Amino acid sequence: MKAAADVSTDTKIWKKREVQERDEKKVWSEIKLxxxxxxxxxxxxxxxxxxxxxxxxxxxxxxxxxxxxxxxxRLDIQRNIERLEENNASDPSKHPTLTGIVEKEVREGTARKxxxxxRAILWLTRSMDFSLALLEILEKDPELSLQQVVExxxxxxxxxxxxxxSSAAFKIALKLIPERKIFTSFIMGKGQDxxxxxxxxxxxVPLLRPLLDEIHCLMKKFRLDRLKST
Numbered sequence: 193m194k195a196a197a198d199v200s201t202d203t204k205i206w207k208k209r210e211v212q213e214r215d216e217k218k219v220w221s222e223i224k225l226x227x228x229x230x231x232x233x234x235x236x237x238x239x240x241x242x243x244x245x246x247x248x249x250x251x252x253x254x255x256x257x258x259x260x261x262x263x264x265x266r267l268d269i270q271r272n273i274e275r276l277e278e279n280n281a282s283d284p285s286k287h288p289t290l291t292g293i294v295e296k297e298v299r300e301g302t303a304r305k306x307x308x309x310x311r312a313i314l315w316l317t318r319s320m321d322f323s324l325a326l327l328e329i330l331e332k333d334p335e336l337s338l339q340q341v342v343e344x345x346x347x348x349x350x351x352x353x354x355x356x357x358s359s360a361a362f363k364i365a366l367k368l369i370p371e372r373k374i375f376t377s378f379i380m381g382k383g384q385d386x387x388x389x390x391x392x393x394x395x396x397v398p399l400l401r402p403l404l405d406e407i408h409c410l411m412k413k414f415r416l417d418r419l420k421s422t
Contacts, residue, residue, distance in 0.1 A: 221381035222250045223327070223392045230399040239403055240288055241280050247400075248273050248316045251323050257378035258342070261368035264361045265350075269319050272312035279309050291410060298414050310416055317407045321349040324400055330376070331393045338372040355422040 229246050252269050255262045279293065287293045294310045297303035303310040325345035329336065336344070343366055351359060380389050411417040 221379060222253045223396055224381055226250045227395050239290060241290060244290055245273060245276055251320055254323055254379060257375055259370050261365040272316050275312040276309055294410060303416055314411055314416060317404055318350055320404055325349050327393045331390050338375050339366055339369040342369055353420050355420060357422045
């Protein structure tokens with residue numbers, strides 16, 4: 193009886209801790225959540241599809257903080273996330289990693305098609321390049337307006353791969369960028385100040401950059417790295 197009681201007590205303690213951890217995460221910033229996601233997946237070698245989708249959804253939430261001006265990019269990211277989610281839902285055990293998905297489509301000759309998962313991975317990675325560059329510039333140059341930060345990040349990441357339609361849409365979006373202070377207040381976790389936000393960005397960069405570089409190398413290996421949009 194005593195042993196059963198001990199197990200019951202341990203279970204209650206474990207559940208209580210689980211609830212406390214869940215409540216704590218509710219006030220975390222998307223950046224801090226991304227840091228945890230990356231830390232958990234850093235020892236897997238080949239990053240899992242589910243972890244990649246988790247990061248992509250966090251990226252979507254960061255862009256939402258900029259406002260409706262990012263609607264075009266946000267919609268593109270959402271579609272790519274949904275494509276990978278549908279592929280994963282069909283058979284989650286068959287291709288649990290990004291490499292497995294890309295290699296399968298390359299073998300089948302479908303990797304370059306407009307609705308391929310390989311393209312979805314490529315564009316989600318480029319969108320993360322953009323978001324990471326945005327955060328880095330935001331942290332390094334406090335004198336720039338948010339419009340300047342977004343434009344600089346876009347020029348160095350997404351612009352080389354956008355056709356004239358996408359580039360024109362982005363130019364229009366730049367005119368509706370909110371003030372820098374408004375955006376930074378939105379991306380902070382509850383109770384954070386700007387110095388804490390900067391610290392989180394410093395932690396995120398060395399965790400996320402190697403993953404993005406690894407995916408770009410994967411795309412280059414199969415000559416998918418030069419694909420552009422309209």
